[in-house]
Amino acid sequence: MNIVVLVKQVPDTWSERKLTDADHTLDRESADAVLDEINERAVEEALQLQEAHGGEVTVIAMGPDRATDAIRKALSMGADKAIHVSDEALHGSDVLATAKVLAKAIGTVENVDLVIAGNEATDGRAGAVPAILAELLGLPQVTQLRKVTVEGTTIKGERETDEGVAFLEASLPAVVSVTEKINEPRYPSFKGIMAAKKKPVSTVTVADLGIDASEVGLSGAYTQVLEAAPKPPRSAGQRVEDGGDGGSKIAEFLVGQKLI
């Protein structure tokens, strides 16, 4: 089974994330860049499926030069090879353009049975790339999964929602997206780290994928960020006085926040 995992490099969620003043795109200098945690889980899921069903795992990332670090991490976890779409023209691309580019990049991989993405990126948070991608590729989409199994040519998944758990099925090839509940990603082993450098990474441009540069990037985006303001400092929070009913007040609060 050949699997493609879509991995995105994002600013570390623990660091302060900023937008540039010039064009309100991500200020990549302001924060450490890491492989998005949800994508580590997507890679983990691919590796587990590969262990059970064989085949090859290819990671695809669209991002600037330094996204190679995120790619290297995925390869050190055990993925076999990578495609890195890197092009100045991509700066400021919107969700549609991102999905278009990723679809073309997936098209360069032979006999893909499954595409695995994260349900949403921690920076852009559109949560839309997997669905758009499935449309563009003409494949069934099984999104927001907390569990994935493959039986023959069928993929089965569990989607957890506020209303309950949906049990979904589709035939392969398909696009799935996974949530943070899917698994615990492995740490790269020393051998994995040493092997990663020797694994093939092909770097391609927008033109290599047969896409016109004007369709992507800031100029090609359907939406535009006009203004941005830093988020307000954290407010003081809500204080609960314990008059014997403190426990139930806390429970009420948590229910209100949909935490329990």
Next chain:
Amino acid sequence: MSFVESEERIALRKAVSEFGAKYGHDYFIAKARAGEKTTELWEEAGKLGYLGVAVPEEYGGGGGGIGDLAAVCEELAAAGCPLLLMVVSPAICATVIARFGTEEQKSKWLPGFADGTLKMAFAITEPDAGSNSHKLRTNVRRDGDDWVLKGTKTYISGIDEVDAVLVVAIQQTGPVLVVVPTSAEGFTWHQIGMDLVAPEKQFTLFFDDVRLPSDAVVGSPDQGLLQVFAGLNPERIMGASMATGSARLAVSKAVTYAQQRTVWGSPIGSHQGLAHPLAKIHIEIELARLMTQKAAALYDSGRDKEAGEAANMAKYAAGEAIAAAVDQAIQTYGGNGLTAEFGLASMLGMSRMARIAPVSREMVLNFVAQNSLKLPRSY
């Protein structure tokens, strides 16, 4: 010449650092206080190949060098989990066996070092021979094909959790290194009460005519001295790495606290009385790390003699850096620095260990005075 580590080394540091964070300092302290070992941490690190990075590939190891192993040790310490047994088991014992062991000894022991399933302690110190290793008295003699070991060792770390101990013993031609399984008949030990907060304990060992098979002595018996020296450089490099890692942890805790705690309207970190000592210690840690990496690079390129000088200097610098770092971190925390909750006071004992073991600060200064500066010796 390059002053940055390889991409792989940096990736290894990141991976180990994230792995270490999963356990963390609170886990380490809790284990130590409960009298338990960090078994799950050791086992998982072993499976990931982090403990066997320097074991040759043909025996299941990572095929890296002592620089890689030191990076693992430092990052785990910086994540709050300084593993004392890393300094002895994979660094001294595995190195000596890989370099000098017979083919049979290598196949017997190295695969276990590679995945961490085997742990070996190292015993050189004796009650009357700590700094002065010329006074070693534990002896081993031939009896037919067997060897018979007699003597006492002290301050030996980890005997209660290892499979065997590599003992430096004297025979007619000089020192030899002997592998003694902890199950050997006539081998007993006694725990030393230490005021250190660490899962690893120290012991006095008694070898009462312990009979060992002919392959118990590592490699060729006339190469013992060379073997001891080969093991001591990795030991110093690892000791330095554990110290700089712990020092980084202390400083990072202090910095976080100094940014948050306000006493006079601005964070205490804005007072130079606290900021400058932390800056100075940060510099000293970086210098110690640099010398440690130099020592490891020299050792890994086969330059034992130059590595020896660098390793001693690194150990010295790291020992001073950790002592200063924990001292200043506690000061930065004020009263909180001595609480159990913040965990800094628990580092006090360890912060002084690096000045004493495996070789004391004074003995390093003696070494540098005599070897680097060619000054006459006083003792």
